[in-house]
Amino acid sequence: MTDIAVVLLLVGIAIFVSWRFRLALEKDFVVASVRAIVQLGVVALVISLVFENLALSVAFVVVMLSVAAFTSSRRLRGVPRAGIIATGAIGAGAVATLAVIFGGRVLDLEPPFIIPIAGMAIGNCMAAVSVAGVRVREEISDKNLEVEARLALGVSAHKALEPYVRRAATVSLIPIIDTTKTVGLVTLPGAFTGMLLGGATPYEAARVQLIVLFMLMGSIAIAGMATAALVTRAFVAEGERIVVPAAR
Amino acid sequence: MTHVVRPCRIDIEGLDLDRGGRPVLRAVDVSFRPGIVTAVVGPSGAGKTSLLRCMNRLEEPGSGRVLIDGTDARELRPTDLRRRVGMIFQTPVLFEGGVRANLSYGLDHLDGSSLEDALEAAALPASFLERESSALSVGQAQRVCIARALVRSPQALLMDEPTSALDKDASARVESLIRSLGERGLTVIVVTHDLGEAKRVASEAVLVVDGRVAATGSPEEIEDSWPEEAG
Numbered sequence: 028m029t030d031i032a033v034v035l036l037l038v039g040i041a042i043f044v045s046w047r048f049r050l051a052l053e054k055d056f057v058v059a060s061v062r063a064i065v066q067l068g069v070v071a072l073v074i075s076l077v078f079e080n081l082a083l084s085v086a087f088v089v090v091m092l093s094v095a096a097f098t099s100s101r102r103l104r105g106v107p108r109a110g111i112i113a114t115g116a117i118g119a120g121a122v123a124t125l126a127v128i129f130g131g132r133v134l135d136l137e138p139p140f141i142i143p144i145a146g147m148a149i150g151n152c153m154a155a156v157s158v159a160g161v162r163v164r165e166e167i168s169d170k171n172l173e174v175e176a177r178l179a180l181g182v183s184a185h186k187a188l189e190p191y192v193r194r195a196a197t198v199s200l201i202p203i204i205d206t207t208k209t210v211g212l213v214t215l216p217g218a219f220t221g222m223l224l225g226g227a228t229p230y231e232a233a234r235v236q237l238i239v240l241f242m243l244m245g246s247i248a249i250a251g252m253a254t255a256a257l258v259t260r261a262f263v264a265e266g267e268r269i270v271v272p273a274a275r
Numbered sequence: 276m277t278h279v280v281r282p283c284r285i286d287i288e289g290l291d292l293d294r295g296g297r298p299v300l301r302a303v304d305v306s307f308r309p310g311i312v313t314a315v316v317g318p319s320g321a322g323k324t325s326l327l328r329c330m331n332r333l334e335e336p337g338s339g340r341v342l343i344d345g346t347d348a349r350e351l352r353p354t355d356l357r358r359r360v361g362m363i364f365q366t367p368v369l370f371e372g373g374v375r376a377n378l379s380y381g382l383d384h385l386d387g388s389s390l391e392d393a394l395e396a397a398a399l400p401a402s403f404l405e406r407e408s409s410a411l412s413v414g415q416a417q418r419v420c421i422a423r424a425l426v427r428s429p430q431a432l433l434m435d436e437p438t439s440a441l442d443k444d445a446s447a448r449v450e451s452l453i454r455s456l457g458e459r460g461l462t463v464i465v466v467t468h469d470l471g472e473a474k475r476v477a478s479e480a481v482l483v484v485d486g487r488v489a490a491t492g493s494p495e496e497i498e499d500s501w502p503e504e505a506g
Contacts, residue, residue: 172364172366172368173368173370175333175364176364176368176370176420177370177380177381178333178357179331179333179357179361179362179364179424180357180358180361180380180381180423180424180427181354181355181356181357181358181381181427182354182380182381183354186381190370190371264335265335266332266335266349266353267332267353267354267357268332268333268334268335268353
């Protein structure tokens with residue numbers, strides 16, 4: 028615990044900078060730090076219990092998925108059936124990649140692997156779902172006139188919305204593509220750094236990091252595309268019409 | 276002109292439309308004869324645009340029906356209906372890409388001459404095919420939108436205040452184009468709040484006030500029924 032106390036000195040510096048430059052973020056720094064300590068402490072406690080039991084670890088993954096779906100669905104306010112869409116898209120991305128990782132015996136199907144891998148997949152899928160869903164909603168709302176001009180030319184609603192779906196899905200995928208392109212050049216990513224700090228060799232750390240990056244590319248692509256397609260469908264009404272999203 | 280197939284007749288029967296609990300159209304009964312230009316006129320907010328949007332199902336009425344040559348519009352596939360009954364919006368909307376891409380949007384089989392014919396019918400030279408959409412003036416963009424609708428060989432063309440976003444010269448050119456479409460036998464229904472424009476482009480007119488049809492006849496005949504408070 029002494030080491031954490033030492034590192035907290037850096038938070039003290041951040042608070043001092045905020046006070047000195049009148050950023051008014053002192054309270055936020057304190058709240059964020061306390062929350063991080065409490066949340067990670069609780070998670071460490073729970074995970075230490077869950078690591079002993081496969082059924083408990085699966086239940087833990089379900090809880091992670093539920094929280095992620097709830098969080099994303101709140102971002103998708105105004106989208107019909109937002110909860111179902113978020114659960115389906117995050118679930119599809121996570122399940123598909125977990126099936127490859129554990130079905131393909133890339134990693135052993137054991138709690139110490141299931142929890143972190145599922146956590147990374149679900150967390151990144153959640154971000155992709157929120158970004159793609161919000162983008163589709165905004166595109167349909169902002170470009171309503173353009174969408175109707177397309178519909179008026181006698182194309183299906185699916186075809187009329189195609190450019191916006193594509194744009195939204197692309198936006199959700201760009202971060203992971205850029206991260207993968209620049210890995211090792213701009214930043215040392217989390218899994219790599221964590222393994223090095225944990226005493227693994229650089230080769231072993233690189234191997235695990237590549238597994239994580241490729242897994243994330245796949246899961247985010249599935250979740251982002253699924254979200255864009257499902258949110259789009261939610262705004263299509265009978266008669267090849269578009270229901271304009273309500274004001275946010 | 277190759278773009279006018281047999282023009283269609285459009286009949287509206289007992290059309291009611293509410294939006295947000297507020298009545299927009301009430302018991303609208305009106306017919307649009309084939310092959311002529313009819314103006315739908317009335318003060319702002321009278322329900323003219325909503326009436327137009329019901330004709331190609333961009334909006335669904337609460338009750339009543341729209342008949343295209345005697346067939347209920349709901350019995351037609353929406354995509355087929357909208358190819359038969361084209362629509363031009365108040366603000367011209369061109370998609371990304373050039374004029375050629377805009378004209379052929381959503382169409383699988385088209386030859387170059389169809390595109391050139393459509394441009395010609397919209398009073399634009401064939402050289403416009405190679406122009407970028409972003410390089411066009413608003414007036415040119417509106418005429419490209421008209422060409423884009425014509426290339427689908429519609430039986431009727433719905434035009435929602437097609438000159439309201441244009442300057443005087445561009446408006447005059449579009450009005451002239453509307454007259455020529457009528458002369459060539461296309462069913463054209465033009466929404467306008469400007470009775471003067473209705474007189475210049477249309478041979479028949481429908482006056483809509485507070486969501487109801489207040490008068491029908493020639494643009495000159497309905498002038499007496501124009502509500503004084505609307506100016």
